[in-house]
Amino acid sequence: MKPHLALALLLLFLFLQQKWLLVNGDMFIKSRGIHFMLNGSPFYANGFNAYWLMYVASDPSQRPKVSAAFREASRHDLSVARTWAFSDGGYNPLQYSPGSYNEQMFKGLDFVVAEARRYGIKLILSLANNYESFGGKNQYVNWARNQGQYLTSDDDFFRNSVVKGFYKNHIRTILNRYNTITGVVYKNDPTIMAWELMNEPRCTSDPSGRTIQAWIMEMASYVKSIDRNHLLEAGLEGFYGQSSSWRNNLNPGFNIGTDFIANNRIPGIDFATVHSYPDQWLSSSNDQKQLSFLSNWLDAHIQDAQYILHKPLFVTEFGKSWKDSGFSPYQRDMLFNIVYVKIYESAKHGGAAGGGLFWQLLAQGMDSFRDGYEVMLDQNSSTANVIAHQAHKLHQIRNIFARTRNMEMWKRARGRRGQWLSGNKGKRIGN
Numbered sequence: 001m002k003p004h005l006a007l008a009l010l011l012l013f014l015f016l017q018q019k020w021l022l023v024n025g026d027m028f029i030k031s032r033g034i035h036f037m038l039n040g041s042p043f044y045a046n047g048f049n050a051y052w053l054m055y056v057a058s059d060p061s062q063r064p065k066v067s068a069a070f071r072e073a074s075r076h077d078l079s080v081a082r083t084w085a086f087s088d089g090g091y092n093p094l095q096y097s098p099g100s101y102n103e104q105m106f107k108g109l110d111f112v113v114a115e116a117r118r119y120g121i122k123l124i125l126s127l128a129n130n131y132e133s134f135g136g137k138n139q140y141v142n143w144a145r146n147q148g149q150y151l152t153s154d155d156d157f158f159r160n161s162v163v164k165g166f167y168k169n170h171i172r173t174i175l176n177r178y179n180t181i182t183g184v185v186y187k188n189d190p191t192i193m194a195w196e197l198m199n200e201p202r203c204t205s206d207p208s209g210r211t212i213q214a215w216i217m218e219m220a221s222y223v224k225s226i227d228r229n230h231l232l233e234a235g236l237e238g239f240y241g242q243s244s245s246w247r248n249n250l251n252p253g254f255n256i257g258t259d260f261i262a263n264n265r266i267p268g269i270d271f272a273t274v275h276s277y278p279d280q281w282l283s284s285s286n287d288q289k290q291l292s293f294l295s296n297w298l299d300a301h302i303q304d305a306q307y308i309l310h311k312p313l314f315v316t317e318f319g320k321s322w323k324d325s326g327f328s329p330y331q332r333d334m335l336f337n338i339v340y341v342k343i344y345e346s347a348k349h350g351g352a353a354g355g356g357l358f359w360q361l362l363a364q365g366m367d368s369f370r371d372g373y374e375v376m377l378d379q380n381s382s383t384a385n386v387i388a389h390q391a392h393k394l395h396q397i398r399n400i401f402a403r404t405r406n407m408e409m410w411k412r413a414r415g416r417r418g419q420w421l422s423g424n425k426g427k428r429i430g431n
């Protein structure tokens with residue numbers, strides 16, 4: 001091959017690759033101040049939770065359900081999904097025992113990442129569970145007990161150095177996973193928006209909050225020592241702690257050893273998260289009280305992210321169960337609407353709210369996964385409309401920013417050209 005032909009082909013290849021990247025919006029989501037950024041514009045997203053994706057995808061005959069979920073989600077303009085990248089011990093897990101992994105389950109997660117990319121959906125991958133489903137703190141602590149550690153509480157997950165070693169090994173294994181479908185190592189994959197340290201970390205044995213604070217600091221710097229591409233969040237529900245006594249009257253009455261302000265201030269934590277289940281947290285209050293709680297809860301967290309933390313905020317879980325007494329789909333739509341209006345109003349005015357992820361999306365034929373909170377986009381049409389409407393509105397904000405930015409770039413370019421012209425005016429060039 002002649003050298004200039006080879007060069008031309010190389011340039012063409014690079015051009016096409018660049019073009020492909022742009023078409024797919026396939027870059028890392030970053031944070032800048034209180035905003036998420038993607039390809040130079042603020043990123044706002046409506047999205048969903050679907051904890052079951054890896055588990056279902058680990059059985060190749062069930063993969064169409066995963067694809068259907070992503071297809072329906074993208075059809076409704078949803079662009080972020082939060083899911084579990086853990087399943088520790090027990091029957092058919094991802095991690096059989098510390099450091100020993102189930103390749104079949106890992107291929108399920110590879111498939112989830114590949115499908116998300118295909119449908120233009122970014123992922124938040126959670127790395128462990130506070131609760132016992134899919135193993136959780138309890139399983140890690142038991143593994144350490146089997147190795148002779150004397151541990152008295154599941155909260156020793158946050159304290160014991162052997163357990164912390166097991167957990168760090170899991171972090172390292174996930175981040176360095178080579179995706180057998182896409183060929184991209186997870187820590188280099190822009191399909192992943194963020195890592196989450198744990199689903200709803202709680203340490204009731206230390207209400208001072210010091211244990212969780214130290215654990216998040218240690219684990220955040222560990223994640224960052226492996227992966228500086230991706231954002232990181234802690235997985236918190238947003239309860240206030242000792243660092244913000246002026247807020248504590250907002251808490252729904254339990255102290256679980258976390259601190260929204262102090263925990264999210266940790267440098268390796270890139271954005272704050274908040275969950276909200278007024279139907280569970282205020283189960284003896286009426287609907288109206290629950291909704292007004294929700295409204296204040298979101299206002300406070302959006303403001304605190306903006307003015308105290310100076311970081312973006314994602315509402316990473318909210319929902320309403322049809323198992324609640326007196327439930328109607330209208331009530332659920334109303335709750336979704338409150339969350340969506342809060343996010344939209346903040347985003348529209350340049351505030352810290354970046355988006356919301358409802359709990360939880362199911363595809364058809366998944367009755368055994370119903371937990372009361374499930375939404376089937378192709379069947380629950382009123383809720384699906386509320387969801388799609390929000391997605392559309394958030395995309396519009398992003399488009400307005402993108403247009404304004406292009407306009408400014410164009411003006412700046414024209415300004416420079418103008419300067420150059422006027423700078424040369426009157427001078428006799430080439431004489």
Ligand SMILES: *[C@@H]1O[C@H](CO)[C@@H](O)[C@H](O)[C@H]1NC(C)=O
Pocket residue numbers: 322329332376379380
């Ligand atoms: C969603 O649709 C399914 C299937 O049609 C139905 O069984 C369920 O009751 C609906 N859920 C709500 C909350 O309306």
